[in-house]
Amino acid sequence: MIKYSYFDNAATTRVSKQALEDYTETINNFPYNPSSVYKGGMESYKAIQEAREKLGGMLSTSPANLFFTSSGSESNNLYISSLLNKRSKGKILISAIEHPSALFPAQRLREFGYEVITLNLDSNGQICLKGFENALDRSVKAVIVMHVNNEVGTIQPVKEIGQIIRDFEKNNLCSIHFHVDAVQSFCKIDFQPEKWNIDSASFSSHKLYAPRGVGLFYCKKSIQPIYLGGGQERGYRPGTENTAGIVAFANEAERQNRLLEQNFLHTMELKNLLISSLSGEGIFTFFNKKIHETTQSPYIASLNVKPIPAEVLTRVMDSAGFAISSGSACSANSPQKIKYVLEACKLSKEEAFSTVRISFCPDNTQDEVVALAEALKNEVKILKQIR
Amino acid sequence: MIKYSYFDNAATTRVSKQALEDYTETINNFPYNPSSVYKGGMESYKAIQEAREKLGGMLSTSPANLFFTSSGSESNNLYISSLLNKRSKGKILISAIEHPSALFPAQRLREFGYEVITLNLDSNGQICLKGFENALDRSVKAVIVMHVNNEVGTIQPVKEIGQIIRDFEKNNLCSIHFHVDAVQSFCKIDFQPEKWNIDSASFSSHKLYAPRGVGLFYCKKSIQPIYLGGGQERGYRPGTENTAGIVAFANEAERQNRLLEQNFLHTMELKNLLISSLSGEGIFTFFNKKIHETTQSPYIASLNVKPIPAEVLTRVMDSAGFAISSGSACSANSPQKIKYVLEACKLSKEEAFSTVRISFCPDNTQDEVVALAEALKNEVKILKQIR
Numbered sequence: 001m002i003k004y005s006y007f008d009n010a011a012t013t014r015v016s017k018q019a020l021e022d023y024t025e026t027i028n029n030f031p032y033n034p035s036s037v038y039k040g041g042m043e044s045y046k047a048i049q050e051a052r053e054k055l056g057g058m059l060s061t062s063p064a065n066l067f068f069t070s071s072g073s074e075s076n077n078l079y080i081s082s083l084l085n086k087r088s089k090g091k092i093l094i095s096a097i098e099h100p101s102a103l104f105p106a107q108r109l110r111e112f113g114y115e116v117i118t119l120n121l122d123s124n125g126q127i128c129l130k131g132f133e134n135a136l137d138r139s140v141k142a143v144i145v146m147h148v149n150n151e152v153g154t155i156q157p158v159k160e161i162g163q164i165i166r167d168f169e170k171n172n173l174c175s176i177h178f179h180v181d182a183v184q185s186f187c188k189i190d191f192q193p194e195k196w197n198i199d200s201a202s203f204s205s206h207k208l209y210a211p212r213g214v215g216l217f218y219c220k221k222s223i224q225p226i227y228l229g230g231g232q233e234r235g236y237r238p239g240t241e242n243t244a245g246i247v248a249f250a251n252e253a254e255r256q257n258r259l260l261e262q263n264f265l266h267t268m269e270l271k272n273l274l275i276s277s278l279s280g281e282g283i284f285t286f287f288n289k290k291i292h293e294t295t296q297s298p299y300i301a302s303l304n305v306k307p308i309p310a311e312v313l314t315r316v317m318d319s320a321g322f323a324i325s326s327g328s329a330c331s332a333n334s335p336q337k338i339k340y341v342l343e344a345c346k347l348s349k350e351e352a353f354s355t356v357r358i359s360f361c362p363d364n365t366q367d368e369v370v371a372l373a374e375a376l377k378n379e380v381k382i383l384k385q386i387r
Numbered sequence: 388m389i390k391y392s393y394f395d396n397a398a399t400t401r402v403s404k405q406a407l408e409d410y411t412e413t414i415n416n417f418p419y420n421p422s423s424v425y426k427g428g429m430e431s432y433k434a435i436q437e438a439r440e441k442l443g444g445m446l447s448t449s450p451a452n453l454f455f456t457s458s459g460s461e462s463n464n465l466y467i468s469s470l471l472n473k474r475s476k477g478k479i480l481i482s483a484i485e486h487p488s489a490l491f492p493a494q495r496l497r498e499f500g501y502e503v504i505t506l507n508l509d510s511n512g513q514i515c516l517k518g519f520e521n522a523l524d525r526s527v528k529a530v531i532v533m534h535v536n537n538e539v540g541t542i543q544p545v546k547e548i549g550q551i552i553r554d555f556e557k558n559n560l561c562s563i564h565f566h567v568d569a570v571q572s573f574c575k576i577d578f579q580p581e582k583w584n585i586d587s588a589s590f591s592s593h594k595l596y597a598p599r600g601v602g603l604f605y606c607k608k609s610i611q612p613i614y615l616g617g618g619q620e621r622g623y624r625p626g627t628e629n630t631a632g633i634v635a636f637a638n639e640a641e642r643q644n645r646l647l648e649q650n651f652l653h654t655m656e657l658k659n660l661l662i663s664s665l666s667g668e669g670i671f672t673f674f675n676k677k678i679h680e681t682t683q684s685p686y687i688a689s690l691n692v693k694p695i696p697a698e699v700l701t702r703v704m705d706s707a708g709f710a711i712s713s714g715s716a717c718s719a720n721s722p723q724k725i726k727y728v729l730e731a732c733k734l735s736k737e738e739a740f741s742t743v744r745i746s747f748c749p750d751n752t753q754d755e756v757v758a759l760a761e762a763l764k765n766e767v768k769i770l771k772q773i774r
Contacts, residue, residue: 011423011627012418012419020414037712074626077614081468101615204627212627226471229463229488230488238487240399242457243599244598311424318424319426
């Protein structure tokens with residue numbers, strides 16, 4: 001294994017020792033199909049239900065509103081594709097910086113008769129509430145806004161948006177579904193789906209030290225999924241339940257959630273240290289410097305190093321022993337190396353091209369960040385000489 | 388953990404020691420996001436590619452035709468929901484005994500303008516090839532037939548169906564997609580998707596001693612998936628790849644595939660032993676006694692114990708230390724306890740109600756089967772006295 005000072009935690013986190021232990025223990029203790037009627041099957045089902053209850057407690061919602069999926073991407077698609085089953089189409093309002101697993105399926109809805117309207121952002125990367133309110137009308141069927149963005153770490157005012165939607169519904173006798181991608185905020189920043197009038201939300205296991213292959217879908221309103229099968233997860237998600245992954249996820253989430261405030265402060269210190277360590281150097285420009293629990297996550301720093309291409313910097317930092325990202329891992333698969341998030345945040349194409357993402361986890365140390373800053377300065381100095 | 392003589396292997400198999408070792412080793416060796424551009428990410432990607440090559444070798448197809456998903460159910464849904472993206476709708480021919488993850492999404496296509504025609508079976512549970520040929524016309528867009536049925540173990544003549552489809556296409560200048568659910572046959576019975584003119588197929592990891600949360604989708608024709616996202620799996624399946632699950636699956640499949648013939652003979656002996664052990668008792672009727680590699684899988688036995696309800700027998704066998712099934716685990720979630728497979732195989736409602744499934748794995752021993760037969764006889768004797 002190549003070892004890094006690892007600063008790509010928004011792409012994926014390492015699985016914690018405890019989560020891996022939970023996983024293997026559950027594989028051994030609950031090997032049966034949770035849908036089987038014999039006792040061993042029912043015990044496996046109970047293990048899943050306990051995991052659901054834990055997560056319900058963390059999210060202050062009934063476990064009945066929670067459904068296990070295979071990933072955050074699946075949770076987004078599960079809700080968005082359910083709109084295909086609606087007889088009366090209408091408008092979808094979606095922020096310009098959604099994750100590809102929300103934005104692309106939503107855009108595809110156009111081919112099925114929906115009008116899909118992109119909500120633009122101000123230069124801080126935030127949705128303007130006034131503009132949002134003006135965009136609402138009675139033909140709006142769904143609003144899709146992510147909580148914490150995976151590339152720049154901006155936090156959207158989802159609580160306020162939820163309130164605006166409910167007020168609009170009341171005044172206009174209509175029904176609007178509010179979906180929030182909370183993959184980058186869960187157990188990191190306070191998120192209250194029920195209290196904040198959110199109708200569905202997506203979560204992922206592997207962004208918080210638990211194994212891949214597990215996601216969570218919160219849903220308060222009844223939807224009609226497109227993917228059907230054996231009726232698992234009360235019909236919302238077919239396929240034999242991944243008992244071990246689910247248990248490992250719920251347990252790790254509980255551990256992380258208990259540390260939420262402590263981890264927030266720690267990552268804030270790390271990000272502030274990085275910002276101050278690079279502040280003397282003109283070439284380094286951070287997208288949002290001011291961390292705040294309602295506007296900017298400390299877990300993600302978006303750093304512009306114009307004119308150095310992000311991919312080049314990522315590769316030289318790689319050989320220097322640091323894992324950082326030249327964009328979201330998801331966009332790396334795209335032939336165009338999609339930079340729509342940065343452009344929606346009012347960065348020029350050139351700026352977007354030379355922006356790297358540095359994403360923290362509570363395990364990162366101040367020493368690592370100091371070393372990261374030094375390495376960034378050194379590598380950039382060398383690269384500038386080449387140009 | 389409750390320990391059983393375990394005869395519910397068609398619902399799920401236990402994870403082998405080696406598969407679990409492969410999983411944890413891969414978690415530790417390849418912890419990075421396979422889409423990341425730094426070396427650690429690229430190594431993770433390479434591990435996935437190697438897994439894909441292994442599976443390609445086993446299926447005699449190019450790895451480029453293989454896509455990792457989260458389950459067999461997802462693979463079925465992935466293909467079937469892609470039909471929503473087709474502009475010109477038409478007919479879908481589907482066998483009456485498909486898994487719920489194929490049958491239900493296909494039936495739902497009716498609401499989107501497709502005509503969905505069910506292919507009926509003869510009393511052996513087989514599709515009549517002549518009838519199938521007659522059902523074909525130029526408006527048929529897709530044919531969906533599973534290889535080995537998960538409840539009764541019948542093998543459908545998918546090779547012959549593939550040939551009939553290609554001949555029809557040639558003579559009628561049309562294009563028909565042939566999808567096969569191979570979840571219960573992979574590494575158990577010879578399956579040659581490419582040679583047999585199959586256009587897409589579904590596979591699952593947890594039916595062969597590898598972890599849950601991993602499936603495989605073989606696809607030779609280009610399709611337009613409904614679920615979209617970060618472009619992983621060449622756009623066919625969004626979500627960060629489950630590297631550890633994928634590697635564990637491919638390695639275990641390779642081990643099992645090497646033992647295919649040996650395991651076939653062993654499970655055939657087990658099933659034959661069960662049949663002969665119960666043959667003197669009038670109450671026990673097996674659905675298909677004659678095992679053959681092209682008509683009936685040795686891995687699954689469907690046993691009628693009329694008038695005893697399957698669920699009652701399953702529960703008493705549970706307390707006697709034997710895990711058997713009162714139907715497919717998938718149908719257990721349904722409020723109606725769906726028995727459509729058995730009814731399509733010409734069993735009466737009463738017979739379907741009193742049919743249990745006993746499914747073997749290579750680890751089962753002859754001693755276990757003898758004990759199972761004894762227990763079945765004893766429990767049935769007691770239950771008959773009650774009635």
